[in-house]
Amino acid sequence: MARFLVIGGFLAAVFWVFGIVDCIVQPASRHRGVPKGVWIAIVVVFPVIGAVLWFTIGRLRPGSRAADERYLPLDDQPGSGRQRERISDAEQERRIRELEEELARFDERGDTDTPGPRP
Template identity: 80%
Template sequence: MARFLVIGGFLAAVFWVFGIVDCIVQPASRHRGVPKGVWIAIVVLIPVIGGLLWFVLGRTRPGRTAEEDRFLPLDDEPGPQHRRTGFTDAEQERRIRELEEELARLDDRGDPDSPGPRP
């Protein structure tokens, strides 16, 4: 039993030191939520839990800044190309116009499968 406590304590100390070093070497642009100094203090003062918080909440994904790593609703996504649909704004507008024209043709024909009101 004592052996497991020693191994667990050693692993916790290694994780704590790794968390401190990782937090220090990351550029300030990769720290999410609070400033870099606050993250360092959290990791140092709260050994294992601070390290877990750093890796789960405070650190952004590799190659991304904190600004790029935040979650945005679909309508607020930056850039002309939306991630979910894969269509640019112009392509989406063109497709909407085509669908509206098709719906208008179906309504004019009196198609029984049309979702609009029937005459």
């Protein structure tokens, strides 16, 4: 019986550490409900229960509707990253194509940002 308690305690500790690490490495955009720092505190203070809450409530899963939304800052001014504009997948694809075309033009002309001789 004591062996099961030791194994259970070890598995709980591994799950707790995994929850802490997962909460820390996820970008802030993948945290649901409260800010990232609060989720880290919840998982650390309430070892197993906090990790269970993190994986069931706090973490947005890839493929979920909220996780798939794309955001673009309204302007590049420092501190303005909180203001965001939703863009559609089609708009994002259009912008990517424009940037790829611009990069291709730079490659054709041989423009580089690196100092030194050009190849």
